[in-house]
Amino acid sequence: MYRILIVDDEILTRKNLCRIIETHLPDCEVCAEAEDGEDGLELTLSTKPHIIITDICMAEMDGLNMVQKLTELPNHPEVIILTAHRNFSYAKRSIDLNVSGFILKPTKTEEVIEQVNHAIARIRSKGVSSETFNAFLPYIQQQLLIEYFHGNPVEDSLKECGISLGSCYLIRFSPVNDRDDLLSYVNTRLSRTIENNDLLCIRYNDSVLAIILCSNHFYNMSGVSHICNEIIAYADENLHHTIYAGITSGNLKHSPAKIYEENKDCVNFAVFSKSAYALLSSEIRSDFRYRLYRLSSCKKELSQLVKNGDRTGTETVINRILTELEGAGQQYIQETRQALGSILSEMIAHPDIRENKYLIQKTDLNKYDSQEELKKNFKQSVVDIFNSLNSNYYNISTKRMNKIYDYISSNYHRNITAHDIAEYIHVSPSYLSKLFKQESGKKLVDFINEYRITKAKSMIDSCEYKMYEISEKVGFENPHYFSKIFRRYIGMTPSEYMNHKNNSGSDS
Numbered sequence: 001m002y003r004i005l006i007v008d009d010e011i012l013t014r015k016n017l018c019r020i021i022e023t024h025l026p027d028c029e030v031c032a033e034a035e036d037g038e039d040g041l042e043l044t045l046s047t048k049p050h051i052i053i054t055d056i057c058m059a060e061m062d063g064l065n066m067v068q069k070l071t072e073l074p075n076h077p078e079v080i081i082l083t084a085h086r087n088f089s090y091a092k093r094s095i096d097l098n099v100s101g102f103i104l105k106p107t108k109t110e111e112v113i114e115q116v117n118h119a120i121a122r123i124r125s126k127g128v129s130s131e132t133f134n135a136f137l138p139y140i141q142q143q144l145l146i147e148y149f150h151g152n153p154v155e156d157s158l159k160e161c162g163i164s165l166g167s168c169y170l171i172r173f174s175p176v177n178d179r180d181d182l183l184s185y186v187n188t189r190l191s192r193t194i195e196n197n198d199l200l201c202i203r204y205n206d207s208v209l210a211i212i213l214c215s216n217h218f219y220n221m222s223g224v225s226h227i228c229n230e231i232i233a234y235a236d237e238n239l240h241h242t243i244y245a246g247i248t249s250g251n252l253k254h255s256p257a258k259i260y261e262e263n264k265d266c267v268n269f270a271v272f273s274k275s276a277y278a279l280l281s282s283e284i285r286s287d288f289r290y291r292l293y294r295l296s297s298c299k300k301e302l303s304q305l306v307k308n309g310d311r312t313g314t315e316t317v318i319n320r321i322l323t324e325l326e327g328a329g330q331q332y333i334q335e336t337r338q339a340l341g342s343i344l345s346e347m348i349a350h351p352d353i354r355e356n357k358y359l360i361q362k363t364d365l366n367k368y369d370s371q372e373e374l375k376k377n378f379k380q381s382v383v384d385i386f387n388s389l390n391s392n393y394y395n396i397s398t399k400r401m402n403k404i405y406d407y408i409s410s411n412y413h414r415n416i417t418a419h420d421i422a423e424y425i426h427v428s429p430s431y432l433s434k435l436f437k438q439e440s441g442k443k444l445v446d447f448i449n450e451y452r453i454t455k456a457k458s459m460i461d462s463c464e465y466k467m468y469e470i471s472e473k474v475g476f477e478n479p480h481y482f483s484k485i486f487r488r489y490i491g492m493t494p495s496e497y498m499n500h501k502n503n504s505g506s507d508s
Helices: 011-024 037-047 063-070 088-095 111-124 128-151 155-160 179-192 221-237 256-273 288-295 299-306 313-325 330-348 355-364 371-390 392-411 417-427 429-440 442-464 467-471 478-488 494-507
Strands: 002-007 029-034 051-055 077-081 100-105 166-174 199-204 206-215 246-249
Touching: 002 011, 002 037, 002 111, 011 111, 011 199, 029 037, 037 051, 037 063, 051 063, 051 111, 051 467, 077 111, 077 179, 088 330, 100 111, 100 155, 155 206, 166 221, 166 256, 179 199, 179 206, 179 221, 199 442, 206 467, 221 246, 246 478, 256 288, 288 299, 288 313, 288 442, 299 330, 299 371, 299 467, 313 371, 330 371, 355 371, 355 392, 392 429, 392 442, 417 442, 429 442, 442 467, 442 494, 467 478, 467 494, 478 494
Parallel strands: 002 029, 002 051, 051 077, 077 100
Antiparallel strands: 166 206, 166 246, 199 206
């Protein structure tokens, strides 16, 4: 049985290590725990552990100073360094002290098991410090690069680790979903083409990051892109896992954070657009869908501004959204409608709006078939939602509009008149017409007809009714008048519309 001493000033870390050792390492037992280096040194002398797992930074005496003193003892224990620090100077000093290995916080079960087993192997046949260095160097390099991408000044440590800060490619594959086989294949496939000293593969969050250093060899973008597409295809066909990839080129010395953020943005867009191929950061900006993807970042921001009653902020974000859509072609009408509808849905989810049937109907963008109509009515919808949440006067008007909408939606199949609706909401017909025009921008008769035609289109699409039946069901007693009104709003007769839909369906 191998005795293990745990030295760490965090009780939760010590408990977690004890649990891992007890559960997964049957040949080991925790003989003692200490909160700092001084206690650890005393317990080492009294309990004589085979292995010590120690933190670096602790009160009284830090872990490395404790290890320094332990090396003066004959047959001193194997030491595993446990730390959240990724500074190369710590790693270098640890290696000089011939430690067995490293575990980075937060601790992972598989790493603890691996390092303890490595220490046991060293006990059985004493290892040398160069083995430790060679085994752990790639891990140190990976962690330092992550810190460097996040703006931490670790250039000197990277150079000491042999990483040249020059041109590079950063590739991100996502989502990984803890697939070890995927990480292994990415590393294996890239290694066939990329020199080992030029390649680092890291699992980070739910992604695999591959960093190709171009200081010693030239790797062209088309070749790198081809390899990434092979990896995507392999994951789909052999691992039955869908991944997306983004590739960014740049210079590590001058713009690490920019490379990292552009790459993250690129792969997020690949996920958004469900791209079956690796995307290049340098090319996605010319894709209109990238502008639609950028709109998704406005969703929560705009919703919060509206909720807070910040009119200036709301107008600023609306203008930013409309600017992104400038020059949008008609071929992207469906994508634009979905993007703007998604933004509105975030605001409609507010409890005070969810019950507002008229406003929800008014913000439905499906009835607009041009980019200009979409943008105009999107802006008006946001303004209406803002007013509904932040204006008492508007709320009174909205309640009346809701009642009007309820009446029309329940009675559109009948021959309803303005007098009927005015009587229902207890106002005069003239006030009703003025109120409706003021709040909706439309005449009441036009709204009723639009509502009926929208219902008629749905019935035609369903192919369940004859045309004269549809005419009656949406409130038109005369089929010829129904056809005339349908043509006025849709641009074709009901029969022409049905033929158009049928032909479109057969083409697809």
